[in-house]
Amino acid sequence: MRFRWADCEIDREARAFVRGGRPVHVQPLVLDLLLLLLQHRGQVVSEDVLRRLLWPEVQVTDASLRRLVKEARRAIGDDGEAQRFIETIRGRGLRFATPVAVEAGWDTSFVGRADALEALERKLEEVA
Numbered sequence: 001m002r003f004r005w006a007d008c009e010i011d012r013e014a015r016a017f018v019r020g021g022r023p024v025h026v027q028p029l030v031l032d033l034l035l036l037l038l039q040h041r042g043q044v045v046s047e048d049v050l051r052r053l054l055w056p057e058v059q060v061t062d063a064s065l066r067r068l069v070k071e072a073r074r075a076i077g078d079d080g081e082a083q084r085f086i087e088t089i090r091g092r093g094l095r096f097a098t099p100v101a102v103e104a105g106w107d108t109s110f111v112g113r114a115d116a117l118e119a120l121e122r123k124l125e126e127v128a
Contacts, residue, residue, distance in 0.1 A: 003038045004101040005085065008076050010034060019077065026075045029054060033072050037086060037096040046093040046125060069094065 001012045009018045012035055017024045026034075032054055037045060051060055054068070069086065078085040087097040 002103040005098050010038065024075060029068060030071050030075055033068055037094060038100060041096040041100050044089050044093045044095045049124060
């Protein structure tokens with residue numbers, strides 16, 4: 001599956017990131033964060049969920065998560081001020097907020113299923 005937006009493209013299976021037509025090397029955890037946000041694009045992913053999925057069974061600080069988000073934003077040409085692609089929703093989490101084209105695979109978005117998704121997110125946060 002490939003995700004395309006602006007001048008960026010990520011191939012999930014190949015774990016390859018291209019920006020401006022050129023391959024870009026990013027740390028595996030940065031790519032994991034981008035893929036997680038892309039797979040849940042348009043949805044707010046809580047910081048607790050990010051920590052649990054990106055660092056399973058490891059305690060990480062807020063600073064570690066902020067640093068990872070900063071590196072991901074830098075890789076895709078975004079920053080904390082503009083937030084064109086990765087939006088911080090204060091008190092809730094992060095959202096990949098720009099339109100994304102999905103190729104070669106089934107779409108992972110919940111188009112038309114906002115009610116079901118919200119219920120699932122509430123339950124996940126309750127369990128956490």
